[in-house]
Amino acid sequence: NAGVTQTPKFQVLKTGQSMTLQCAQDMNHEYMSWYRQDPGMGLRLIHYSVGAGITDQGEVPNGYNVSRSTTEDFPLRLLSAAPSQTSVYFCASSWGTAGANNSPLHFGNGTRLTVT
Amino acid sequence: AQSVTQLGSHVSVSEGALVLLRCNYSSSVPPYLFWYVQYPNQGLQLLLKYTTGATLVKGINGFEAEFKKSETSFHLTKPSAHMSDAAEYFCAVSRPGGSQGNLIFGKGTKLSVKP
Numbered sequence: 050n051a052g053v054t055q056t057p058k059f060q061v062l063k064t065g066q067s068m069t070l071q072c073a074q075d076m077n078h079e080y081m082s083w084y085r086q087d088p089g090m091g092l093r094l095i096h097y098s099v100g101a102g103i104t105d106q107g108e109v110p111n112g113y114n115v116s117r118s119t120t121e122d123f124p125l126r127l128l129s130a131a132p133s134q135t136s137v138y139f140c141a142s143s144w145g146t147a148g149a150n151n152s153p154l155h156f157g158n159g160t161r162l163t164v165t
Numbered sequence: 166a167q168s169v170t171q172l173g174s175h176v177s178v179s180e181g182a183l184v185l186l187r188c189n190y191s192s193s194v195p196p197y198l199f200w201y202v203q204y205p206n207q208g209l210q211l212l213l214k215y216t217t218g219a220t221l222v223k224g225i226n227g228f229e230a231e232f233k234k235s236e237t238s239f240h241l242t243k244p245s246a247h248m249s250d251a252a253e254y255f256c257a258v259s260r261p262g263g264s265q266g267n268l269i270f271g272k273g274t275k276l277s278v279k280p
Contacts, residue, residue, distance in 0.1 A: 053208070082267065089174065091255060091272040092209075107267065139208055153199070154268065156208030 051075050055140050055157035062130040062164045070125040070160050072140030080143045080152070081123040082107070083115065085136040086159070092139065098123055130164045137161050167192050169258050171271035179279045184228075184243040186274050188256030191237060197259040198239040199268065200230055204252045212254070215239065226250070251278045 056071045074081065082097035094107030098117040112134060114126040123142075127134060141154040172187040190196060197216050201209040213224025220232040226249075230241045239256060256271040 084270075089272055092270040094267055097267060141208075153211040153214060154201075154209070156210070158206070158208045 053140055053142055053155050053157035055138075055160050057160060058158070059161050060163070062127075062162065064130060064132060064164060066130050067126070067128050068130065070127075070138055070140075070162070072123045072125065072157060073121050074123075074140075074142040074155070075121065076142065076144075076155065077120060078142035078144055078155070079120070080145060081117065082141050082154075083113070083123070083125045084139045084141065085109065086139060087136050095125065095138075127162075132164045135162060135164045167196065167258050167269050169256050169269055169271035171254075171256050171274050173274055174272065175275045175277065177277040177279060178246045180248055181245050184241070184246045184250065184276065186241040186254050186256075186276065188230075188239045188241065188271060189237055190239060190256070190258045192258060195234075198230075198232060199257040199259075200224065200228070200239075200241050201255045201257060201270075202252050203255065203273075209255060212241070246276075246278045248278050248280065251276055 053074045079100045083095040084092040086092050093109045095113050096115040098104045101117050101120050104115050117123055138160045140157045143152040143154050145152045168191045170189045199214045200212040202212045203209045213222045215222045215232045223229045228243045230239050232239050253273045253275045255273050257268040
């Protein structure tokens with residue numbers, strides 16, 4: 050039972066480089082989301098998706114793109130990395146609307162990204 | 166708008182002592198409330214949740230929380246701390262259902278347990 054799988058676990062980028070953070074879940078969850086975690090800031094929502102083909106912006110979407118072509122996968126793309134994007138990124142999923150009754154979020158183990 | 170405030174970014178207790186982590190929320194509608202725990206180098210795990218019904222909610226690992234509407238609080242407690250409880254704890258509130266119900270997280274409280 051893999052749950053939510055994120056790759057890579059660690060990544061170092063130079064300013065201006067692009068990359069994709071991968072997220073896959075095997076629980077047939079409709080809802081998926083990306084958070085970034087910074088010291089003293091808690092978790093902030095970047096983008097989320099309520100189903101295949103549907104995405105929307107969260108609190109801090111600038112500099113990030115997402116797509117949801119399948120139920121299982123929800124990749125996060127950094128088009129031109131900046132030092133301000135140095136953070137730990139978490140992907141999460143749930144059965145239905147996140148936070149609703151019986152829909153707790155299941156988190157991956159995170160990707161630690163450093164942009165120099 | 167919804168918001169969550171966790172009082173104290175760091176809390177230190179002795180093993181066997183009471184654990185009390187404070188969370189206050191603001192919400193224009195009756196909220197769903199959650200506590201998540203994060204162990205080092207891991208993602209967050211659900212500890213417990215309040216949706217409707219009984220205001221005292223029991224979670225995993227001996228933790229419980231009480232929803233107090235009059236105080237807009239959802240404090241997390243455990244009668245006797247264990248070394249394995251050392252982690253970071255996040256309180257979260259759900260947005261109103263009409264906005265896809267995303268969670269708003271507090272900034273977290275790091276719990277240290279001294280032997």
